[in-house]
Amino acid sequence: xxxxxxxxxxxxxxxxxxxxxxxxxxxxxxxxxxxxxxxxxxxxxxxxxxxxxxxxxxxxxxxxxxxxxxxxxxxxxxxxxxxxxxxxxxxxxxxxxxxxxxxxxxxxxxxxxxxxxxxxxxxxxxxxxxxxxxxxxxxxxxxxxxxxxxxxxxxxxxxxxxxxxxxxxxxxxxxxxxxxxxxxxxxxxxxxxxxxxxxxxxxxxxxxxxxxxxxxxxxxxxxxxxxxxxxxxxxxxxxxxxxxxxxxxxxxxxxxxxxxxxxxxxxxxxxxxxxxxxxxxxxxxxxxxxxxxxxxxxxxxxxxxxxxxxxxxxxxxxxxxxxxxxxxxxxxxxxxxxxxxxxxxxxxxxxxxxxxxxxxxxxxxxxxxxxxxxxxxxxxxxxxxxxxxxxxxxxxxxxxxxxxxxxxxxxxxxxxxxxxxxxxxxxxxxxxxxxxxxxxxxxxxxxxxxxxxxxxxxxxxxxxxxxxxxxxxxxxxxxxxxxxxxxxxxxxxxxxxxxxxxxxxxxxxxxxxxxxxxxxxxx
Amino acid sequence: xxxxxxxxxxxxxxxxxxxxxxxxxxxxxxxxxxxxxxxxxxxxxxxxxxxxxxxxxxxxxxxxxxxxxxxxxxxxxxxxxxxxxxxxxxxxxxxxxxxxxxxxxxxxxxxxxxxxxxxxxxxxxxxxxxxxxxxxxxxxxxxxxxxxxxxxxxxxxxxxxxxxxxxxxxxxxxxxxxxxxxxxxxxxxxxxxxxxxxxxxxxxxxxxxxxxxxxxxxxxxxxxxxxxxxxxxxxxxxxxxxxxxxxxxxxxxxxxxxxxxxxxxxxxxxxxxxxxxxxxxxxxxxxxxxxxxxxxxxxxxxxxx
Numbered sequence: 001x002x003x004x005x006x007x008x009x010x011x012x013x014x015x016x017x018x019x020x021x022x023x024x025x026x027x028x029x030x031x032x033x034x035x036x037x038x039x040x041x042x043x044x045x046x047x048x049x050x051x052x053x054x055x056x057x058x059x060x061x062x063x064x065x066x067x068x069x070x071x072x073x074x075x076x077x078x079x080x081x082x083x084x085x086x087x088x089x090x091x092x093x094x095x096x097x098x099x100x101x102x103x104x105x106x107x108x109x110x111x112x113x114x115x116x117x118x119x120x121x122x123x124x125x126x127x128x129x130x131x132x133x134x135x136x137x138x139x140x141x142x143x144x145x146x147x148x149x150x151x152x153x154x155x156x157x158x159x160x161x162x163x164x165x166x167x168x169x170x171x172x173x174x175x176x177x178x179x180x181x182x183x184x185x186x187x188x189x190x191x192x193x194x195x196x197x198x199x200x201x202x203x204x205x206x207x208x209x210x211x212x213x214x215x216x217x218x219x220x221x222x223x224x225x226x227x228x229x230x231x232x233x234x235x236x237x238x239x240x241x242x243x244x245x246x247x248x249x250x251x252x253x254x255x256x257x258x259x260x261x262x263x264x265x266x267x268x269x270x271x272x273x274x275x276x277x278x279x280x281x282x283x284x285x286x287x288x289x290x291x292x293x294x295x296x297x298x299x300x301x302x303x304x305x306x307x308x309x310x311x312x313x314x315x316x317x318x319x320x321x322x323x324x325x326x327x328x329x330x331x332x333x334x335x336x337x338x339x340x341x342x343x344x345x346x347x348x349x350x351x352x353x354x355x356x357x358x359x360x361x362x363x364x365x366x367x368x369x370x371x372x373x374x375x376x377x378x379x380x381x382x383x384x385x386x387x388x389x390x391x392x393x394x395x396x397x398x399x400x401x402x403x404x405x406x407x408x409x410x411x412x413x414x415x416x417x418x419x420x421x422x423x424x425x426x427x428x429x430x431x432x433x434x435x436x437x438x439x440x441x442x443x444x445x446x447x448x449x450x451x452x453x454x455x456x457x458x459x460x461x462x463x464x465x466x467x468x469x470x471x472x473x474x475x476x477x478x479x480x481x482x483x484x485x486x487x488x489x490x491x492x493x494x495x496x497x498x499x500x501x502x503x504x505x506x507x508x509x510x511x512x513x514x515x516x517x518x519x520x521x522x523x
Numbered sequence: 524x525x526x527x528x529x530x531x532x533x534x535x536x537x538x539x540x541x542x543x544x545x546x547x548x549x550x551x552x553x554x555x556x557x558x559x560x561x562x563x564x565x566x567x568x569x570x571x572x573x574x575x576x577x578x579x580x581x582x583x584x585x586x587x588x589x590x591x592x593x594x595x596x597x598x599x600x601x602x603x604x605x606x607x608x609x610x611x612x613x614x615x616x617x618x619x620x621x622x623x624x625x626x627x628x629x630x631x632x633x634x635x636x637x638x639x640x641x642x643x644x645x646x647x648x649x650x651x652x653x654x655x656x657x658x659x660x661x662x663x664x665x666x667x668x669x670x671x672x673x674x675x676x677x678x679x680x681x682x683x684x685x686x687x688x689x690x691x692x693x694x695x696x697x698x699x700x701x702x703x704x705x706x707x708x709x710x711x712x713x714x715x716x717x718x719x720x721x722x723x724x725x726x727x728x729x730x731x732x733x734x735x736x737x738x739x740x741x742x743x744x745x746x747x748x749x750x751x752x753x754x755x756x757x758x759x760x761x762x763x764x765x766x767x768x769x770x771x772x773x774x775x776x777x778x779x780x781x782x783x784x785x786x787x788x789x790x791x792x793x794x795x796x797x798x799x800x801x802x803x804x805x806x807x808x809x810x811x812x813x814x815x816x817x818x819x820x821x822x823x824x825x826x827x828x
Contacts, residue, residue, distance in 0.1 A: 034648050089662075128640070169539040194645065358688050366642045395642050397604050434734070443711040444730045448640060453770035458710065474710070492640075494730025 008280035012086060012255045016093040028068035028190060032366045036415070038403050041359055044140050045090070045283040046406035048072050049120070049234045051140075051252025052356050055135040056407045059128040059353030065410045072237060079235035079295075085230055085262075086277030091140040093221055095212065096261070102215045114224050114263065114275065115307045117231035119315040121300040125265055128353065132326060132380050138228050145357035146383060147208030148356075150198040150372060153363075156193050158483040184187055197391060197523070200364065200372045200383065219261045223385060224275065234274040238303065244271035244282070244293045256282035256291060274301050329378060335470065335511075336376040340387040340485065344402040344411035347510050348377075354409035357383035361401035361410060368392035370401060378506055379458060387423065389487025394452035395421070396486055409414060419451075423508040424485030427517060435473040435502035439465030445489035445501050446476055455482035461498065480507060482520045537675055544687065546678030548745045561784035561816050562690050563791045567777050567826040571757050575620035576780045577828040588751045588783070590698050591629035595768070596636075596697035597621055599652060599751075600705045600720050603766040604641035606653045608775040610760040615651035617779065618753045619659065621703055626661050630820045635695050636667045637723040640766070643668050651684025674726030681812065682742035684735045689726035696749060702749035702785065706756040706792050708764030708772075711738050714796060715765050716789040717752040718744050720806040737804025739754070741812050745787060752788040754780040758797055787822050794819070 006249050023045060030042040046052060052075055053067035073084060085092050115234075123134050136142040151284055163185040167175055198204075214221035246256065246269030258263045258281055264275035271282070283291045303382075326332065335348065343363060345351045360386055362370040369392035370385040377384055385401070396419070402412040415423060430436040446456040458474035465471050493499035507516040532545035543651045566578040579585055589595055599613035607614055618635065624704045625633045635656060639646040647653040647668070656666040676691040694700055704720030711733060714721055718740040722729060724747055732739050756778040767773065776795060782788035790800035798819045800806050809818040 032642070032644055034644065034653075160670075168672055169537065215707055333795070394646065397605065397645065398642070440734050441711060441736075442730075444732050445709050447733075447765055450641075450766065450768065452763065492730055494728060494733065500812055 002300055007058070007284045009284050012278070012280050014097065015087040018430045019088045020090045020093040025087055027363075030149075030360060030363045032400060034396070036397065036399060038364075038400065043358075043404050043406040044356055044366075044503075045145070046360070048073050049139065049141060051124075051214075051229045052135055053104060054126045055125060055133070056354045056356065056409075058125055059133050060350050061129075063403060064191070064354065064407055066406065074331075075413065077233050077236040078240055080242050081240035081273045082230065082231055082233045082276060082277060082391055083242075084278040085227075089140065089149075089223075089229075090209070090222070091144050092223060092277070095223070096145070096217060098212060099219065102212070108115065111170040115305065116225045117227055117234070118305055118307050119312060120226065121228045121231040121235075122312060123315045123317075123319040123341050126316050127323055130320060130323035131349065131353075132319075132323040133353045133355070134380055135228070136355065137207075137385060138226065138360075139356060140222065140229060141300075141360045142356050142383075143211060145363070146357060146372070147204045149363035151201040151205035151208070153192060154196050154201065157195050160186060160191055161195065166465060193501055194368070196368045198371060199388070200327060200374060201363075204359075204372070204383070208364055215232055224262055235305075237273045237276075239263070239314075240273055241295050242278075242293060243273045244276055244291060246271045246282075246291055248290075250286075250288055250290045253287060255287065261286050270303075274303055274305065277499075287382070294302065307502075322448070326378060326380065331378055335505070335519050337506065339373065339376045340389070340424045340487070340503055340505050341510070342385050342401045342410050342510070343423050343484075344405075344413045345423070346411065346512055349508075350386060351409050352377065352381055354407040355384045356409075358406065359383070360404040360406065361385045364400045364404045365392070365394075366398055366400065367395045368490075368494055369394050369491075372432065384449055387485075387487055387503070389490035391491070393488040393491040394484075394490075395488040396484070408425065422484050422507055422509045423504045424487070424503045425480055425483050426485070426487070426489055426503050427503050427506075428476060428478065429500045429502060430497075432495060432498070433476065434463075434495070435475045436463070439463045439469075439471045439473055442494065443474060444492050444494050448488045448492045450486060450488060451482050451484065453479075453482055455479050455484070477502075480516050483507075488514065530651055532600065532694055533677075533692065534673055537673070537692055544676045544678050546680045547679040559824045560821055561782060561787040563780065563782040563784070563787050563823070563824045564601050565778060565791065565828050567775055567781045568828065570621045571614055571616040571777075571779070574755065574757075574777075574779050575617060575645040576624060578585045578781045579624070579731055579751075579827075581827050582751075582781060583826040585624040585628045586622070588701070589628040589630050590624050592631040593629075594696065595625045595630045595699045595700040595701060596694050597625065597633060597701045597703055598694065598720060598723055599635065599639040599703045600715075600723065601646050601650045601652055602640045602723065604649050604764060605766060605768060606649055608758070608770060608773065609767050610705065610707060611651070611764075611766045611768075612646070612650040613715045613755045614653040614757050615704050617753070617757065618652050618703060619655040621701060621753055622656070622659060622664060625699075625701070626659075630638050630663060630699075630828060633664050634697070635664070636669055636691075636693070638669050638729075639723075640689070645676060658811065659667045669676040669726075679742050679746060681745045682739075683808075683812075684738035685732075688743060689723040689748070690743075690747065691726065694724040699751070700747060700749045702752045704752070704754055705759075706754050706780075706795060706798070707760035708762055709766070712740075712803065712805060713798065714793060715801055715804075716792050716803070717749065717785050718809060721749075737806075738804040738808045740813065744809050744814050745756060745812060747785060749785050750783060752782055752785045754788055754792045756780060756792060759795060761796070784815040784822075786810055786817050791822065791824060799809035 050070040135510040158166040167179040371388040434442040449456040487503040535541040564581040603611040605611035673692040709715040762772040807810040
């Protein structure tokens with residue numbers, strides 16, 4: 001009798017669970033924690049991503065040193081192949097855990113689309129190099145974190161708050177005795193501190209859901225066919241030392257092919273290291289124990305990628321040409337004036353090149369000021385962060401967004417640098433502002449203006465109010481040099497609807513073409 | 524109608540049993556009880572912690588305001604993301620001293636909170652108040668962020684400029700509401716003192732309070748009436764209020780003022796800024812509503828210690 005060995009896949013599953021819990025922990029910790037410095041490397045998931053590292057480096061034509069942890073995983077892939085996809089990736093773990101709940105697709109059939117990911121990777125990298133940064137649309141972590149941060153997590157809070165508001169208001173005291181401590185505990189642990197609101201919440205959710213819906217076609221469809229990180233690892237895995245050896249002369253059983261979540265095993269029971277994510281299901285399931293993984297399997301031929309040279313060159317050509325079309329749009333001539341980038345943002349081209357659309361800055365923004373851009377920065381700028389000052393503002397003494405940015409698209413600023421970083425300038429709408437338009441006193445903007453010497457000042461003026469009386473009111477005006485563009489005045493303006501003070505990108509430090517008259521060099 | 528009926532209405536509303544919005548009419552008879560010249564006590568000293576007990580002495584000590592098993596709400600100003608030296612928030616030592624006195628007086632529960640203007644957690648931390656509250660190891664002290672579910676709409680029946688406000692439930696229901704503002708400059712109301720500090724118990728869009736602010740603050744004071752006001756003037760903000768940020772705008776006075784009369788307390792504090800009580804519209808409006816005295820000559824002003 002053979003001794004019962006611990007199942008390898010249980011090790012793999014433990015690793016997935018551990019990594020996923022770590023991921024969730026860091027996700028929840030992407031928040032203000034009582035000090036302005038984040039105690040954890042909450043952005044580590046993005047910094048170990050070799051695809052994003054290469055893409056950001058190509059886009060900015062510099063080595064993005066912040067992404068050095070990616071080197072570790074590139075190194076590991078030379079030994080272990082695509083183990084990351086099977087053992088570490090939180091998206092993979094989620095897909096695996098949902099497998100039971102998604103109607104079973106055909107399993108184990110070598111995918112017809114598995115070459116797609118290589119074309120996509122080639123396209124994304126070359127277009128990033130030439131000025132069309134689209135990595136964030138396909139990177140699994142960007143899709144996942146963005147979907148969670150912008151949509152799922154705020155929705156979770158809506159659900160919890162609705163439920164506990166109902167019990168608080170409608171249930172008898174003895175029910176509250178039980179529910180209120182639960183709510184307090186949830187708020188202290190997993191729920192966000194406050195309800196955040198986001199633009200593009202639905203689109204982010206749909207993109208995330210699509211990855212799950214694709215499971216209907218094939219198990220791990222996204223990982224097999226689309227994932228550019230997977231493609232990156234697949235290329236390295238061609239040279240990896242550890243590989244699986246399939247059973248030869250093992251009869252008619254095709255259990256391994258059926259069970260393989262990546263479609264890595266072909267009819268001859270060859271295990272392709274390009275696809276295999278070392279989940280170890282086949283080792284455990286093989287009735288004859290013929291499948292093994294090991295380091296000394298030189299007799300296994302290096303597999304080909306199976307891509308068509310003509311299509312690949314065509315894809316690269318497309319990736320080369322498309323970026324040039326971007327400069328035909330009006331925004332190349334004059335950027336959207338309401339596109340306010342967070343403090344520390346690089347000049348627009350470098351910023352978009354580095355930004356991986358992960359949503360970390362929006363998650364961490366304690367003023368709920370940062371929002372995903374829709375089309376204001378072009379199709380390729382979707383989901384990049386912008387300050388929407390009507391619904392949230394940039395907290396004057398906070399530098400969290402620069403700390404979480406994994407690629408340095410937002411520079412990490414010291415508080416002194418932050419206070420000097422002008423991201424925009426506000427303008428008063430005298431047709432709406434109460435002291436100008438109605439003769440009604442109101443100083444809410446000035447009261448909230450956070451600079452030590454307030455950027456918003458008053459001039460006393462005598463105006464006619466609505467009933468035709470002459471009244472003295474304080475009318476606000478702006479000292480441009482002091483305004484940092486935090487937008488708190490626009491957020492707090494008590495007028496309904498549109499604010500009487502509006503933040504624009506005028507005067508932002510990062511773009512000299514946006515200089516205000518006061519900032520411009522004298523002729 | 525009296526306060527007991529009002530509290531019953533608040534309870535019924537927040538339990539969802541009735542949809543009728545609670546209303547509170549403070550009647551002249553209730554106010555008449557306080558018609559003798561109000562006592563305003565002030566004290567000066569470097570040890571802010573001791574100073575609080577000292578300033579309360581002429582008023583009969585904390586025991587005059589907090590009875591055994593009272594639920595006490597202490598409302599400091601924690602509105603801004605500023606540190607104690609910048610004088611935008613109540614000094615943490617002053618808050619701590621008031622809390623400890625209430626606990627010693629046998630309060631059942633002492634609740635401390637503010638609805639902030641900047642990000643809530645940053646204000647609590649950087650004001651220094653979170654740290655001092657955490658240092659008080661007593662389970663009767665509750666220092667928390669307001670819960671959005673607990674704002675109750677209240678009809679302000681005597682209100683002249685505002686007829687309905689959303690007010691925090693704990694502040695409405697407290698046996699003793701102690702107002703602990705910081706005295707500072709404000710560009711619209713000129714100064715922010717006790718009456719202005721009570722805005723921190725309001726929910727909803729507080730920006731709209733600023734149109735006819737003085738009257739609205741007085742209207743609010745008809746419902747939220749502190750048993751005790753302790754004005755922190757240990758250091759006062761002279762310019763760029765209410766949040767300041769520049770240490771040059773701060774003047775250290777090492778002074779605390781206390782009174783059972785919220786209007787008299789504000790009126791006296793006004794003199795620290797070389798202003799007259801008549802220049803502060805909320806003081807005048809509250810005086811006209813009969814909520815307290817503003818004539819310095821008709822107060823009994825005592826320097827304690």
